[in-house]
Amino acid sequence: MRNQTPTVLMLACPAPGHVNPMMNLALKLSHNGFHVIFVITDFAFNRIKSIMVDQVGSETIQFVSIPDGLSPEDDRTDLAKLTVSMINTMPIMFEKLIEDIQMKGDHRITCVVADVVLGWGIQVACKMGIKGALLWTASAATFAMATHISTLMDKGVIDSDGRPITKHTFQLAPSMPEMDTGLFFWSNINDPETEKTIFHCFVKMLQNLDLTEWWLCNTTYELEPAVLSFIPKILPIGPLLSNQNSRSLGQFFEEDLSCINWLDQQPHCSVVYIAFGSFALFDQNQFTEIALGLELTNRPFLWVVREDYNRSNRMTYPNEFKGKNGKIVAWAPQQKVLSHPAIACFVSHCGWNSSMEGLSNGVPFLCWPYFSDQFYDKHFICHELKVGLEFDKDENGLVSSKEIKLKVDQLLNDENIRSRSMQVKKKLMSNIAEGGGSSENLKRFVMWLKE
Incomplete structure (x- = not known):
């Protein structure tokens, strides 16, 4: 029937x-x-x-x-x-x-x-x-x-x-x-x-x-x-x-929920979260610079290094990298992570989905686009919304460890960027609240579906 x-x-x-x-x-x-x-x-x-x-x-x-x-x-x-x-x-x-x-x-x-x-x-x-x-x-x-x-x-x-x-x-x-x-x-x-x-x-x-x-x-x-x-x-x-209160549906990778317990132990607004999505790839030289850059910041960090990425590219961590301040996971429950009060900034590939998650949680960005629309998203975040900074590459085409430390320090010392980030969060979240613009638009669509 x-x-x-x-x-x-x-x-x-x-x-x-x-x-x-x-x-x-x-x-x-x-x-x-x-x-x-x-x-x-x-x-x-x-x-x-x-x-x-x-x-x-x-x-x-x-x-x-x-x-x-x-x-x-x-x-x-x-x-x-x-x-x-x-x-x-x-x-x-x-x-x-x-x-x-x-x-x-x-x-x-x-x-x-x-x-x-x-x-x-x-x-x-x-x-x-x-x-x-x-x-x-x-x-x-x-x-x-x-x-x-x-x-x-x-x-x-x-x-x-x-x-x-x-x-x-x-x-x-x-x-x-x-x-x-x-x-x-x-x-x-x-x-x-x-x-x-x-x-x-x-x-x-x-x-x-x-x-x-x-x-x-x-x-x-x-x-x-x-x-x-x-x-x-x-x-x-x-x-x-x-x-944020349930496991995500339709995930391509198993989420490591242990990182939430780790975040619970970190000071407020202290953790650098670094995640490049499901497609981005780096060679060993750039991978080394990322590791050393995180070490140089001397701040707690949560770094997503996909298992498939490591397996196919056989990345190795440099000898100087101790990682004592951080936690490395194969995949993170990103919406839960970005909403956590310990997060200070988001080093991101700027995919629109990740961008919306970061913006909705008032998290400032360090933008590192990989391909496609991510380059526009970087421009939008840094130059229109002004809630992030972009990395500069050196003469070898690498984002150096010193550049990573420089931009992390610059971003986290800029109260104006954090203030603008919180203003964007407020606007976005009001849209999905009852009576908000996006909420009302969805109601219109639902009414049409039910006709």
């Missing part, structure tokens, strides 16, 4: 920075009476299934996986190969999944919510007579860049492959801040052919935008007022944060 609880299918891009905010949206929809079927690739599902929780309180999230078209031994850090394979394989599998759900008759599918980078999901939904919505998990500013690619071409800012024609600043609109041509997320992937492939795949995905009236975004009006005024169709529902 058909379950009369309305069901939302959520189609997630298989990367932590995309899965986490979408999972947090799934939990919010669950709170509002929806059954959620969370669709992810087989490979990503196998990564998270051993550590995920299917039920938290009364919220039930059902995980379902479909193939991404690659074999188990293929390298999924090859973003061009993975992207093309997903486009060629997943739409057919997604359509079949919907057919199977409808045939079984267990659930009434109300809507498909797809990550913008998997925008073909909306195309499939429309074909099958199901309404849809899109979620952009990065900043509204990078969404604006994407939706104005044709304008950027017409103005001679980028060529037909998305590459900047010259290095300069530009404005998408007079009301918007100036941006540098070096900040396009599709041209910061460190390989020209990959960048070209990603760009053209992304342009194809953008053709699905007009299939829905709902462009959801993990941001707030106060955070990006100019962009959201320029493109009023973008609906800010952020920050999409995990519950």
